[in-house]
Amino acid sequence: MSSVEPREPARPLIWPNIVLQLADALADAPEPIYVVGGAVRDAYAGAPIKDLDLVTHRGATPLARQIANLLNGDVFVMDAERDVARVLIDTPDGRLNIDVAAFRADDLEGDLRERDFTINAMASQLQGEMTLLIDPLNGEADLRHKLIRRCSAQSFTSDPLRTLRAVRLSVQINGHIERETLADMRRHAAALPGASPERLRDESVRVLAGIRPHAAMRIMSVVGLLPAVLPELSTLPSADREMAFRVIERLDHILTAISPQRSDNTAAAFGLGAFVVSLDRFRAVLQSHVSAHWANERPHRALLMIAAAFACSVPNAASAVDPLCDRLRFSNPERARLIAILRADRALVADLERPLDDLTLHRYWYGPRDAGVDAVLIALAEELGRAGVALEQDRWVRVLERAQVMLGTFFERAGEVVEPPAVIDGHTVMTALKLRPSAVVGKLLTAIREAQVMGRVSDADSALAVAREVLDAQT
Known part of the structure; x- marks a missing residue:
């Protein structure tokens, strides 16, 4: 035949x-x-x-x-x-x-x-x-034996990006990579940075947005592919790098728990029963949030995984992510979103001593907006990743309660707390208080907006009264 x-x-x-x-x-x-x-x-x-x-x-x-x-x-x-x-x-x-x-x-x-x-x-x-x-x-x-085998000895020579594809496919079919294929991948890892940035980005995004990205990244680290994609992680001490993988794993579990694919056994399998009980009322809006796409249909999920890895392990993460965006040719909106996630005050989620009054919630949400949702999810993944098997259930429940309040504020009280409707504009403030355009006007508008959140401002007169108080205090 x-x-x-x-x-x-x-x-x-x-x-x-x-x-x-x-x-x-x-x-x-x-x-x-x-x-x-x-x-x-x-x-x-x-x-x-x-x-x-x-x-x-x-x-x-x-x-x-x-x-x-x-x-x-x-x-x-x-x-x-x-x-x-x-x-x-x-x-x-x-x-x-x-x-x-x-x-x-x-x-x-x-x-x-x-x-x-x-x-x-x-x-x-x-x-x-x-x-x-x-x-x-x-x-x-x-395929029956769940084995990834190259077609020929020239497979990686002709296209080094196939090394990343081998990782993705092995995780996708829950299989392993044939011995000679794995040896070839190691030999060709050094050629990976020579691929076009756009193709390297797209294949990397497929890995990060796919199933079990933590498993894929561990394989990439062992084979020597990680330096071409995320050198910021590859140069970390092994304990810090492993923490990044663990947080990504827990974030993947969280995203599965809110996804349409969640089954009755999902929460039990990942130990996320309390998560589902506390946050399931946001499941539909979180699904919509996570399923967003960027330029050329790049899934938002991939950005979440990058942000999670940087947030928990890379020093000065918001600055460090900038070279990554240059290297992999991410769009300016993707770059802005990553930076906003990493600048968000995600520590607020797990800091049980900090109050969650309306002013604190307003200050958290006013800047990052949608990126703040990402930061909440990453903070929950960090809490699980850092605790590991030693997770204290009482503390975890209290952290989830805080996340519930924070997400409820964003999704259900946006007009009241996140961005209340303006009662006065900068021109009116300058005219009434005889001010010239300057940074002072911006500070006064911020003070007015925060006083509005606290219930002290409801109209232009009360807004100007707050502005005068601020000016008097400065004087």
């Missing part, structure tokens, strides 16, 4: 309706079309398919335009010279990305052998019997 002869897999390939509809629509296409890569792996595992890779001998870009017309999607030519295009389809289950490319080699087998890992080097013919598998490198066996 030819190595690309379709055969029955050990378990059925489960394709979503959108793929089967596409197969019917393209049944008469002149060139064979194959589904390859992660979509085949996901079909084998019965997992949802969000990205579909198609290859054909020639005419990939016209095929992409045909698919976009058939499925009412948008098409973008990614690389005209290499004949690669992307189709974006909105489905009831969310966005489906369809990448259509010409073979990387002369034929299908050559294309599959040039891919990264054997579990990604399987195919199924779109116009054929889609229950059959094409598997020249025995990727099915590696």
Whole structure:
């Protein structure tokens, strides 16, 4: 039998309706079309398919335009010279990305052998019997054994970023990396910083936003990949670095506890029963907050993991994160958010001696706003990470009560405490008090706003009275 002869897999390939509809629509296409890569792996595992890779001998870009017309999607030519295009389809289950490319080699087998890992080097013919598998490198066996194996000795030479992908995939399938592949990863770790910053960022974000990011980061540290992605962590003493991993782990558990995927057993499995009881009323708004995306659909979850790692272990974290944003080409809004998270007074969450009066809560929230929510979640993860198995339940419950008050203030009392409506503006203050534009006016407006939070200001007259008090005190 030819190595690309379709055969029955050990378990059925489960394709979503959108793929089967596409197969019917393209049944008469002149060139064979194959589904390859992660979509085949996901079909084998019965997992949802969000990205579909198609290859054909020639005419990939016209095929992409045909698919976009058939499925009412948008098409973008990614690389005209290499004949690669992307189709974006909105489905009831969310966005489906369809990448259509010409073979990387002369034929299908050559294309599959040039891919990264054997579990990604399987195919199924779109116009054929889609229950059959094409598997020249025995990727099915590696997938059954949860093994990440490179396709060839040149896999990492041709693209060092595949080392990060190996880490992500090994965690994703809860498997391990084959011995020779792991040795090759160590040999090519030094080449990773030579990748384009944008590609390094995107692969790093996939790792950090994926499942069990703490496990992935530990592997990266052991293999020698961490210096290329987060050198700020790689140079830390081992105890501090391990603390960062532990806090990321606990943050991952917290995000799972508020996610739509939470099951009845989640809280018990992660020891977060008290968390769920205390904060479940915010679950919907926290889900919306955490599921946000930045430029090019980068998940906010990845920024949270970076902020958590820096917050608990990197000195002068708010300043130290700036070079990281330059190095990985994060957008200015992402940079601003990271800095705001790290500057927020997250110690307020766990400092049981500090009062949580309205003025303290206003001062916490007025600057960071949404970043303050991130800081609360990170503070809770820090509390769990630093305590470890020695967590004192009484203290933990009191910390959760404080988090409940803080989040309740932001989500339910914003107009009263976080940002009360202005009763006076700077021009009116300057006119009434005969002041020139200066920093003094800003300080007076801050004093007025804080007095409003405390109930001392309700209109322009009471606001000016507070301003006069402040000026008199300064004089």
